[in-house]
Amino acid sequence: MYGLVNRALEELIIEKYGEEKWAETRKKARVEVEAFISNEPYPDDVTYHLVGAAHDILGFRVSDLMHEFGVRWMTKTAQENFGALLRAAGASLKEFLLNLPQFHAKVQLIYPKLRPPEFKCSDVGEDSLRLHYFSYRPGLVDFVAGLLDGLGEVYGALVTVTLLEAKAKGADHDVFEVKWISRAKSP
Ligand code: HEM
Structure with missing residues (x-):
């Protein structure tokens, strides 16, 4: 998936748990990329491994994280970066x-x-x-x-x-x- 998806996940984890927990999550997921580039595609595994590692390290249910990620994607990421596209859609x-x-x-x-x-x-x-x-x-x-x-x-x-x-x-x-x-x- 494009880097902007992984970046949004990173932002969510940093906002809720801080930089240190994000660094641990990235390490556990064996993600070597230091900073995701929004308009570059990454293998889907990167996103799945990050979610799995976040579950292991932060201890919440994957389904809860995914739901929260969806809400945040619409209310924040999409609003901030694609406002015009959203308004044009309805x-x-x-x-x-x-x-x-x-x-x-x-x-x-x-x-x-x-x-x-x-x-x-x-x-x-x-x-x-x-x-x-x-x-x-x-x-x-x-x-x-x-x-x-x-x-x-x-x-x-x-x-x-x-x-x-x-x-x-x-x-x-x-x-x-x-x-x-x-x-x-x-x-
Ligand atoms: C401005 C708004 C949006 C943008 C920029 C956007 C962009 C993206 C991007 C970049 C991906 C990753 C796929 C890839 O990189 O190959 C994705 C996946 C996805 N998007 Fe959107 N999206 C938007 C809104 C929505 C909305 C409104 C929905 C549904 C209500 C939606 C549903 C999904 C789902 C379910 C996926 C996961 C991939 C899958 O199911 O295979 N997106 N989107």
């Missing part, structure tokens, strides 16, 4: 979600070697929809749920995310039900 949470299947194609213009996830929407209602998530990468459903909760914060909506079907349990792909109560606010 004036409301519903609009954003309906545009999500095309979103990473725009990100790909900035990061050509991106290997993005795929999303599809179905069962679209006034204040809910089903989000279908496809990826060749395993173990990222809590990250997706965190991203969706983070999007709720960005749009001032109260979001409930339920995993209806899980690829890890044999389903073809992951399916989330996303429900929201909007308080009409733009990002």
Whole structure:
């Protein structure tokens, strides 16, 4: 994954636990890179090893870290670095979600070697929809749920995310039900 993902993970760990714990995490993950370059792709293993090492050293559940990482990605990393891209993708949470299947194609213009996830929407209602998530990468459903909760914060909506079907349990792909109560606010 691109360096900006690993950098965001680094920032999250430093913010919560300090530089020293980050240095320990990096060492345990056997990551030799001193500083990640945002627009350079790194093997996915680097990210997975960092998450595993953070779990070993800091003692929290991987699912909690991934969820928090998703929330932070939306409310901080994306806001600070890609505000215009986000605003262009929707004036409301519903609009954003309906545009999500095309979103990473725009990100790909900035990061050509991106290997993005795929999303599809179905069962679209006034204040809910089903989000279908496809990826060749395993173990990222809590990250997706965190991203969706983070999007709720960005749009001032109260979001409930339920995993209806899980690829890890044999389903073809992951399916989330996303429900929201909007308080009409733009990002
Ligand atoms: C400005 C906003 C965003 C940017 C710049 C962005 C960029 C990226 C980048 C660089 C990666 C790593 C993939 C790679 O390097 O090959 C990634 C992965 C991912 N993105 Fe986004 N993204 C954004 C918003 C979102 C949103 C809104 C969602 C869903 C709600 C999302 C879902 C994911 C997921 C689930 C992955 C993990 C990779 C996978 O599932 O295979 N992203 N994104």
